[in-house]
Amino acid sequence: MALHQNLSNGMLLAWPTPILTRRIQDADLLSDLRRVILDREQAYPDGIDRALVNGWHSDTDLMKWPDPSIVTLKSIISTGLADFIKQLNNDKGFSGKAQVTAWANISRRGGFHRLHTHHSSMVSGVFYVDTGTPDPDDTHFNGTISFLDPRLAVEMIPLPGSPFGEKLKVEPSPGLMLLFPSWLQHFVDPFRGEGTRISIAFNIGLYGGDSAT
Numbered sequence: 001m002a003l004h005q006n007l008s009n010g011m012l013l014a015w016p017t018p019i020l021t022r023r024i025q026d027a028d029l030l031s032d033l034r035r036v037i038l039d040r041e042q043a044y045p046d047g048i049d050r051a052l053v054n055g056w057h058s059d060t061d062l063m064k065w066p067d068p069s070i071v072t073l074k075s076i077i078s079t080g081l082a083d084f085i086k087q088l089n090n091d092k093g094f095s096g097k098a099q100v101t102a103w104a105n106i107s108r109r110g111g112f113h114r115l116h117t118h119h120s121s122m123v124s125g126v127f128y129v130d131t132g133t134p135d136p137d138d139t140h141f142n143g144t145i146s147f148l149d150p151r152l153a154v155e156m157i158p159l160p161g162s163p164f165g166e167k168l169k170v171e172p173s174p175g176l177m178l179l180f181p182s183w184l185q186h187f188v189d190p191f192r193g194e195g196t197r198i199s200i201a202f203n204i205g206l207y208g209g210d211s212a213t
Contacts, residue, residue, distance in 0.1 A: 017150060019168070020084045020179040024076060024127075030174050032069035033129045037104040037198055040065070050103075051187075055111035062102040062200060073127065073200065074100065076177065081204060084123065084179045096209020102202035107143070108132075111197065113188035115148075121182035121203035128172045132195035143191035144169045147184055172199070 005013045024030075040058055041047070047056045063074060077100055085094050101121075105113075118124040126145070134142045147168040155165035170178065180186075182203060191197050 015151075017147075017181065017184060018084070018088060019147065019184075020080060020087070020125075020177075021170075022076075022080050022083075022177045022179075023173075024175040024177060026072075026175065029069055029072055030129055032067070033073065033200070034196075034198055036065060036067045036069055037106065037129065037200075038196070040104065041106055051114045051116040052105050052107065053112050053114060055105060055107040058104040060101050060103045062104055063100055063202075073102075076127070077102075077125065077202060077204075080125070080177055080179050081123065094206060094209055097207050099205045099207065100202055101205075102200055105197075105199045105201060107188075107191050107197040109192060109194070110190055112143075112190040113145075113186075115185055115187040117185055118182040118203050120205075122206050123179055123204040124182040124184075125177060125179040125202050125204070127177045127200045127202075128174055129198040129200060130174055130196055131172050132191060132193050132197045134191070134193035138192045141169065141189045142193065143197055144171050144189050145178070145186060146170075146189065147180070147186045150184055172197070 003015060005016065007013065037058070041056050044058070045056070048059055050057045063070065078098070081098060082093060086092065131143065147170075149165045149167070151164070170176075
């Protein structure tokens with residue numbers, strides 16, 4: 001993906017921010033992951049303290065959990081990462097190694113994620129296992145994930161159409177996976193509804209290689 005893109009109308013688009021989206025249609029996998037994560041919450045109810053508020057955050061060892069569904073998830077993340085790198089790198093792959101660190105998040109009514117980035121990482125992502133049942137009369141920005149425009153001071157002087165600084169809001173759904181640069185600021189709006197919202201977040205580091213055909 002070029003850092004600058006010339007459109008046919010003479011407009012130059014500069015410094016795009018990539019976000020890869022993939023949708024996994026596998027009800028059995030989602031059911032298995034939901035079971036594994038809820039069992040882990042029951043076994044370790046305290047969780048750990050991170051950006052998640054009013055929810056449960058597992059330890060960051062999810063990739064080591066002994067369940068076949070985790071093996072399948074690893075493959076899904078690996079495939080998405082390979083596609084992400086190729087699209088950024090003119091259809092070239094990466095010859096080094098990727099290290100994935102992952103954890104589970106559970107939110108019930110009132111749960112949300114504070115504004116944050118993922119430090120000490122190159123690529124981050126989230127895979128949605130369950131999104132609960134939002135209140136039918138309160139669905140506006142209910143549990144959506146929002147990405148912020150990374151360019152500083154873009155809203156200081158408004159232009160016609162307000163083209164800069166608008167948040168990118170994505171409505172989660174079971175089986176949706178997002179990959180994005182770890183430095184991209186994001187947050188999750190409060191969930192207002194019944195049931196559980198379950199997601200798996202992950203960080204990826206790339207080591208010991210250069211781009212390769």
